[in-house]
Amino acid sequence: MALILDLIVQGAQMVLVLALAPLLTGFIRKVKARLNRRQGPPLLQPYRDLTKLLNKEVVLAENASWLFRVTPYLIFATTWVAAALVPTFAAGLLFSWSADLIAIIALLGSARFFLALAGMEIGTSFGGIGSSREVMIASLAEPAMIMIVFTLALVAGSTQLSTMSEMLAAGVGLRVSLGLALMALFMVAIAENARIPVDNPATHLELTMVHEAMILEYSGRHLAVVELAGSLKLLLYLSLIACVFLPWSVAPAGAGFGPLALGFLLYVVKLAVGGALLGFFETTIAKMRVFRVPDFLGAGLMLGILAVLLLFVTRSVR
Amino acid sequence: MLSSLSLDVAHLFAGGLVLVSLLLLYQDRMYALLNIFALHAVVLALSVAWQAHIQSAPHLFLTAALALVFKGIIIPTALRRIVEQLGIHREIETVGGVGVTMLAGMGLVALSMVVMLRVTPEADPLAREDLAFALSVVLLGLLMMVTRRNAVSQVIGFMSLENGLILAATGAKGMPLVVEISVAFSILIAFIVIGIFLFRIRERFDTVDVQALDRFRGERR
Numbered sequence: 001m002a003l004i005l006d007l008i009v010q011g012a013q014m015v016l017v018l019a020l021a022p023l024l025t026g027f028i029r030k031v032k033a034r035l036n037r038r039q040g041p042p043l044l045q046p047y048r049d050l051t052k053l054l055n056k057e058v059v060l061a062e063n064a065s066w067l068f069r070v071t072p073y074l075i076f077a078t079t080w081v082a083a084a085l086v087p088t089f090a091a092g093l094l095f096s097w098s099a100d101l102i103a104i105i106a107l108l109g110s111a112r113f114f115l116a117l118a119g120m121e122i123g124t125s126f127g128g129i130g131s132s133r134e135v136m137i138a139s140l141a142e143p144a145m146i147m148i149v150f151t152l153a154l155v156a157g158s159t160q161l162s163t164m165s166e167m168l169a170a171g172v173g174l175r176v177s178l179g180l181a182l183m184a185l186f187m188v189a190i191a192e193n194a195r196i197p198v199d200n201p202a203t204h205l206e207l208t209m210v211h212e213a214m215i216l217e218y219s220g221r222h223l224a225v226v227e228l229a230g231s232l233k234l235l236l237y238l239s240l241i242a243c244v245f246l247p248w249s250v251a252p253a254g255a256g257f258g259p260l261a262l263g264f265l266l267y268v269v270k271l272a273v274g275g276a277l278l279g280f281f282e283t284t285i286a287k288m289r290v291f292r293v294p295d296f297l298g299a300g301l302m303l304g305i306l307a308v309l310l311l312f313v314t315r316s317v318r
Numbered sequence: 319m320l321s322s323l324s325l326d327v328a329h330l331f332a333g334g335l336v337l338v339s340l341l342l343l344y345q346d347r348m349y350a351l352l353n354i355f356a357l358h359a360v361v362l363a364l365s366v367a368w369q370a371h372i373q374s375a376p377h378l379f380l381t382a383a384l385a386l387v388f389k390g391i392i393i394p395t396a397l398r399r400i401v402e403q404l405g406i407h408r409e410i411e412t413v414g415g416v417g418v419t420m421l422a423g424m425g426l427v428a429l430s431m432v433v434m435l436r437v438t439p440e441a442d443p444l445a446r447e448d449l450a451f452a453l454s455v456v457l458l459g460l461l462m463m464v465t466r467r468n469a470v471s472q473v474i475g476f477m478s479l480e481n482g483l484i485l486a487a488t489g490a491k492g493m494p495l496v497v498e499i500s501v502a503f504s505i506l507i508a509f510i511v512i513g514i515f516l517f518r519i520r521e522r523f524d525t526v527d528v529q530a531l532d533r534f535r536g537e538r539r
Contacts, residue, residue, distance in 0.1 A: 306340065
């Protein structure tokens with residue numbers, strides 16, 4: 001019986017992230033449009049875009065190999081599995097015992113690897129530019145992310161996200177390392193999701209695009225799946241920040257219906273607040289040059305390393 | 319024995335000082351550099367005041383106030399005026415890239431922690447921690463003096479180094495007040511001398527880029 005309940009909660013979580021991801025993207029677009037005093041597209045526009053793309057014919061380049069056709073589904077599958085592993089409204093998910101935070105990063109890393117391959121697959125120059133820039137960004141973002149994981153794991157004593165969330169909710173005292181890790185995680189999340197100071201998700205200007213350049217050759221259902229994976233990744237990072245740094249409303253393992261419902265409501269509130277903050281941040285800042293990105297992410301990496309070092313000092317003097 | 323919270327707060331401020339030192343290394347604009355330097359002094363003052371509170375040593379509050387007034391307000395304001403008079407409020411250049419400098423800075427922080435934690439095993443936890451952080455602030459100040467070519471930013475590197483010394487001094491219990499006051503005033507004197515020097519350098523070479531001095535001595539870059 002308990003197993004069935006766990007399965008239901010896990011299934012609900014997987015459906016939930018998939019259903020909410022386009023809504024979050026639409027919400028952020030709406031916030032940005034309102035801050036620019038524009039009406040903006042309706043909240044449900046991303047869903048309409050997805051259904052429209054799904055009904056369209058796929059146009060493939062003549063020299064596209066099987067890799068180009070498989071990649072969208074690979075990216076989507078890995079991102080969805082990773083998103084299913086992050087506790088959103090309930091900790092102690094069934095899947096979370098089989099994979100930890102490092103596995104989530106590995107899943108996202110392999111998704112990026114295949115996307116970079118697909119960018120170079122057709123042989124157009126834009127795809128190549130996009131892939132090389134994406135890999136340049138990743139080469140700094142991934143070490144920074146690993147440092148953040150080290151910090152969190154040292155504080156919580158586990159790399160398991162459910163355990164981590166419960167430990168942090170119970171309180172670990174005043175930790176400057178956690179603040180540094182939060183800042184670093186925010187910078188990494190912005191870079192990984194191709195948000196504004198690093199990349200502009202709304203442009204096709206060839207000088208600046210990174211993520212859009214790689215998926216330029218995709219059309220129809222392939223494009224729909226890639227876009228959905230992008231929304232899922234954004235939701236994943238917001239959920240990750242929420243479950244590690246605002247863990248108090250996540251329902252504990254084996255909780256009844258009441259805590260689950262409360263956790264769900266507060267999760268939606270957290271997402272809305274996070275999305276509004278992201279939209280606000282993006283409106284107030286200008287996109288930086290591509291060659292400034294290593295400086296930005298280098299600062300993130302530095303914050304991560306510093307967090308680990310400070311933690312090392314605290315642990316060794318006690 | 320100290321409570322865990324007071325140790326955590328001390329850790330927060332001292333760690334914050336190291337972070338602000340790294341921020342100083344990261345800045346490449348004059349006014350931003352001055353603002354961050356003022357922040358450095360404010361964090362130092364907070365850290366010293368917290369030490370005064372947990373060591374119940376009231377004279378340390380005076381040290382904190384001195385740091386806040388001299389380094390947080392007077393020296394940044396004076397430096398800002400100097401920068402305006404010299405007309406160098408444009409970008410400042412660093413030797414090597416920001417990335418390399420930051421990596422070197424992280425290496426220095428790690429080094430000072432490894433060294434300090436290993437040589438002070440019996441000391442009080444608070445003093446150990448403060449010494450480790452203070453050494454890294456000092457080394458980062460030295461690194462800043464080495465990597466910058468502009469004389470004004472070298473002065474800021476020197477002043478941040480001195481902030482590290484004060485952190486170390488307050489971490490060790492029983493530092494007499496006279497020493498601290500005389501250190502504060504000698505810094506002020508040093509600042510005045512350096513200020514005069516800056517104008518002399520500018521008068522002689524029409525720039526405060528210290529590479530001009532190398533060229534004048536006949537050294538090649």
